[in-house]
Amino acid sequence: MLEVNKWSFCQPDNQFSLQKWQKTVDLMTELFSAPAGFIVHKTDEAYRIIVSSEQRENPYHAGIELAIDDNIFCKKVLKDMAPLYIPQVSLDNQWDDCPLTVDGVESYLGVPITWPSGEPFGTFCVMDFKKTDYQHSLLELIEQLRDMVEDDLALLDNFTQMREIAMLDPLTNIYNRRALNLLCQHKLNLAARLGFNICCLFIDIDNFKPLNDKHGHEVGDKALICLADTLKQYLREADIIGRLGGDEFIAVLQVKSNDCIEAISYKLNEAFKENLKHMAIPELNLSIGSGIVAQPKETFAELLKRADEDMYEKKQASKLAR
């Protein structure tokens, strides 16, 4: 799902093109013969213009932010979740301290835009520097155009949900093999370009089959979820974690130096045991192999293979030691 209180459509690599919304806003301002029209997006941080009409007289460009405490028209629209039309702002002294009034804005018409969940997304609005007298049909029109924007939000939300379903392992809610291949290769390319160290951990539970056989599949599932949660809890946000399948997990980490890998592996194993204990699941041990990027052009498949081989060696060594 799209996160309602985070900035959307503001990253350069965003999947969604704002071009369609730009055309909608330009069309709206033309039909209103207004000098400025906007789509404003709101989070707890600020109000941000994400689309601004392209007339020369429009002083507010996309990217401009207004503080969350500012007395602005869009704030009232979202507070009431209702359209707001002020034909002559200067007649109402409640807007005297509005930064837009100070700039000379004399008329405002805005309607709320909502996320598919019903939470406020922002506003669709038009402003003028002179008083206006919009006919009822224009007020209906702005609502129609706003509905088109909301349809796009719903489509985007569906798309995001479908992408999550395609990328996440349904049991543990971390990345699946397909997503790991894509994301980790991307991370490797980035590391080669920016020059940071990458390490891949191949994590496999020892004697997992006996746990399933003795305590049942449900307990086995809980142990897998516990491992995923331990990885989430212990590793950083920039790290990538996922489940290859069965009891095999992957973590791709950004590390300062390779000296810390042993310590990270040890701590992960200890944290997993501790978390299992809290869930009253019998103790399990992890075999953790690692691979570090040896040369800039290395593929994720090659890195993964080395980490897998290292894990296998460690598992054999621990079996012999028992």
Ligand SMILES: Nc1nc2c(ncn2[C@@H]2O[C@H](COP(=O)(O)OP(=O)(O)OP(=O)(O)O)[C@@H](O)[C@H]2O)c(=O)[nH]1
């Ligand atoms: N509960 C549960 N078990 C699973 C799932 N996927 C795979 N398994 C089981 O995981 C077990 C993996 O067995 P093995 O690969 O032999 O692993 P192991 O018993 O840990 O053996 P070693 O790794 O050599 O110590 C199999 O019994 C699978 O049935 C799952 O989603 N849930």
